[in-house]
Amino acid sequence: xxxxxxxxxxxxxxxxxxxxxxxxxxxxxxxxxxxxxxxxxxxxxxxxxxxxxxxxxxxxxxxxxxxxxxxxxxxxxxxxxxxxxxxxxxxxxxxxxxxxxxxxxxxxxxxxxxxxxxxxxxxxxxxxxxxxxxxxxxxx
Amino acid sequence: xxxxxxxxxxxxxxxxxxxxxxxxxxxxxxxxxxxxxxxxxxxxxxxxxxxxxxxxxxxxxxxxxxxxxxxxxxxxxxxxxxxxxxxxxxxxxxxxxxxxxxxxxxxxxxxxxxxxxxxxxxxxxxxxxxxxxxxxx
Numbered sequence: 001x002x003x004x005x006x007x008x009x010x011x012x013x014x015x016x017x018x019x020x021x022x023x024x025x026x027x028x029x030x031x032x033x034x035x036x037x038x039x040x041x042x043x044x045x046x047x048x049x050x051x052x053x054x055x056x057x058x059x060x061x062x063x064x065x066x067x068x069x070x071x072x073x074x075x076x077x078x079x080x081x082x083x084x085x086x087x088x089x090x091x092x093x094x095x096x097x098x099x100x101x102x103x104x105x106x107x108x109x110x111x112x113x114x115x116x117x118x119x120x121x122x123x124x125x126x127x128x129x130x131x132x133x134x135x136x137x138x139x140x
Numbered sequence: 141x142x143x144x145x146x147x148x149x150x151x152x153x154x155x156x157x158x159x160x161x162x163x164x165x166x167x168x169x170x171x172x173x174x175x176x177x178x179x180x181x182x183x184x185x186x187x188x189x190x191x192x193x194x195x196x197x198x199x200x201x202x203x204x205x206x207x208x209x210x211x212x213x214x215x216x217x218x219x220x221x222x223x224x225x226x227x228x229x230x231x232x233x234x235x236x237x238x239x240x241x242x243x244x245x246x247x248x249x250x251x252x253x254x255x256x257x258x259x260x261x262x263x264x265x266x267x268x269x270x271x272x273x274x275x276x277x
Contacts (some may be wrong), residue, residue: 014191101241
């Protein structure tokens with residue numbers, strides 16, 4: 001069980017939106033995690049520095065929140081094998097599909113990109129099917 | 141200056157992921173588990189994020205160019221093709237298996253659970269390999 005947190009989730013979502021707005025207003029870039037990660041992996045072509053700084057900030061703030069005493073609920077309910085397999089599949093899929101929850105879901109949809117709408121509907125559907133099959137058919 | 145702006149955006153992003161609950165695989169998986177312990181919170185994350193970007197982007201684009209670059213780096217509008225759909229479908233399968241998406245997993249590294257590292261290492265392998273294969277075709 002996890003607690004239903006509508007207000008905290010709405011506020012956190014607004015912060016994600018602000019992050020995307022800042023990156024667009026300042027650098028003219030989409031705040032998509034897959035694209036930013038791809039940009040710091042070899043072979044690096046250009047714009048390494050701001051991407052690395054973004055990644056550093058993304059790790060730093062939950063750590064700072066923790067130090068400030070903010071409780072951040074966290075539980076990994078799957079096996080290490082699932083994490084390894086899921087990780088590779090997420091990496092390959094999001095790169096092939098040109099984006100993930102942040103790039104398509106938050107940024108692309110807001111720009112009215114039909115590719116992002118199609119991508120979002122597709123991955124939301126396959127995620128739900130996968131969870132259903134794993135939990136209720138296979139009972140993993 | 142560009143790095144400073146990247147850092148600020150990253151800090152906002154990480155805080156948003158942590159506070160919204162996207163950092164927590166258990167919560168993410170429960171959102172998709174309609175037949176089980178459904179937790180609708182992530183609808184509010186998406187709602188809050190999309191409302192903010194949908195309102196803000198038009199104001200930003202009206203300025204014609206970003207503060208620190210000459211133009212906006214936007215993907216050219218294109219058709220929905222097989223690669224987009226197959227890739228997105230695959231991404232969803234991985235997300236359902238692990239409970240982490242790329243944006244959730246990087247901030248989660250701050251929480252010090254070694255299992256997050258397993259996911260991130262595997263994901264970077266997938267992104268790096270696919271990027272280099274795509275660059276060749």
